[in-house]
Amino acid sequence: MxxxxxxxxxxxxxxxxxxxxxxxxxxxxxxxxxxxxxxxxxxxxxxxxxxxxxxxxxxxxxxxxxxxxxxxxxxxxxxxxxxxxxRVCYYPEVRDVLSSLSGRYKLIVASGSPREFLRHLLRDIEPYFAEVFSSISDYKQLKTSDFYLKVCQAMEIQPEQVVHVGDNWQFDFVAPKEVGIHAFHLDRREKTNHQDSLMSLAQLETHLLG
Ligand SMILES: [Mg+2]
CATH class of the missing domain: 1.20.1440 (de novo design (two linked rop proteins))
Known part of the structure; x- marks a missing residue:
């Protein structure tokens, strides 16, 4: 990595x-x-x-x-x-993981939620992110592979230099992988043996920082 x-x-x-x-x-x-x-x-x-x-x-x-x-x-x-x-509630490991990863990587948000929601949802953690992308508000589409390409273009980065993580198999794993992004599927409910699946963001931190 x-x-x-x-x-x-x-x-x-x-x-x-x-x-x-x-x-x-x-x-x-x-x-x-x-x-x-x-x-x-x-x-x-x-x-x-x-x-x-x-x-x-x-x-x-x-x-x-x-x-x-x-x-x-x-x-x-x-x-x-x-x-x-x-009612906005962050998962317990989120702040620690963002804080630790932000020392080494540029962090962004690539969400399917509209900006009206993101404004509230990210209120306490927004400073960690260099950019916030909403597929709906910015590009009028769901999180397709085309959306991820546009995000890479906007960030002026190659897909191979990007890791994306999210909990939706199609929108956060299949779609970004199609364009060459390293994707991880987050499944907080289940212990899984799939090598690209994570149970928490702490595991992402381990993958990246070793
Ligand atoms: Mg999600």
Whole structure:
């Protein structure tokens, strides 16, 4: 791993637990929807979840908080997101790993979350990163191999000099590997024997720093 110059991180499920997003999608939005429409929370949650499923996670709207607030007639999302700020939670090893890797490598974020989310999700760790890329907000696409190429171009670096880590098999492992990035799949739930799989970011640190 001598040639590695840059380490790229996914955000949700990798640096940050799903709690903040969960509180937006499954608590704040149904709560507001219930208030607006004079129905109870459980009813609202069922309706809202059905609408999410109709769109599905392969379409860009799925990730677009403004789209959903607009669709449900809930105004703008800013205040609701601010109220959920306390739910942002980093995995226990994150700060130590970022702090130790930042001495040796340039660190960036390559996320599928929109900027509205990243602003909150990264609030306490943003200084570690030289750049933050959002595939949705910056390039209007999911994390495809093309997205990773554009990130490398923007950073003026060869894919072979980049390590990316994230918890989604397709978006964080298959796609970056297609363009020659060294990718690691993070699976926090399972002990795995796959040589490119990690159970925590501490293992990435071991891979890189030995
Ligand atoms: Mg993720």
């Amino acid at each position: 001598d040639e590695i110059k840059l380490v790229s991180f996914d955000v949700e499920g990798t640096l940050v637990t799903p709690d903040f997003s969960y509180s937006i999608w499954f608590e704040a939005i149904p709560q507001r929807y219930a208030e607006r429409n004079g129905i109870d929370f459980e009813q609202a949650r069922k309706i809202v979840e059905e609408e999410y499923q109709k769109v599905g996670d392969q379409r860009l709207e799925w990730y677009d908080i403004k789209y959903w607030f607009g669709k449900f007639g809930l105004g703008v999302p800013n205040l609701a997101m601010k109220r959920c700020q306390g």
